[in-house]
Amino acid sequence: MTGAIGEQIACDFLVKNGYQILDRNLVFKKHEIDLIALDKRHQELVFVEVKTRQTGQFGNPSNAVGKTKLKSLQYVAQQYLRTTDLRNLYRFDIIAVTPGGVEHFENVTWP
Numbered sequence: 524m525t526g527a528i529g530e531q532i533a534c535d536f537l538v539k540n541g542y543q544i545l546d547r548n549l550v551f552k553k554h555e556i557d558l559i560a561l562d563k564r565h566q567e568l569v570f571v572e573v574k575t576r577q578t579g580q581f582g583n584p585s586n587a588v589g590k591t592k593l594k595s596l597q598y599v600a601q602q603y604l605r606t607t608d609l610r611n612l613y614r615f616d617i618i619a620v621t622p623g624g625v626e627h628f629e630n631v632t633w634p
Contacts, residue, residue: 568614
């Protein structure tokens with residue numbers, strides 16, 4: 524399963540669960556974010572990192588997102604908010620896609 528397929532699975536999952544996809548694969552300088560969505564339940568912007576794995580050999584895909592990636596996601600989020608009129612609250616989520624299914628980790632933070 525490729526990253527692009529995993530991202531499409533994540534999009535479908537979010538839409539099915541009441542999210543509106545606003546943007547995909549957004550890049551500012553060298554920083555990229557996979558998905559930007561609106562959580563219609565809470566009217567929150569959601570910046571989503573999608574991690575796809577073929578097997579569980581290397582652990583849960585969400586473990587592949589660390590502080591460096593978070594800083595990159597925060598940078599893209601700031602740039603996105605500067606270039607849009609959106610003033611919603613926002614959060615960072617991770618979606619892990621494996622052959623076993625989809626796991627959605629909401630409002631992830633790192634120490």
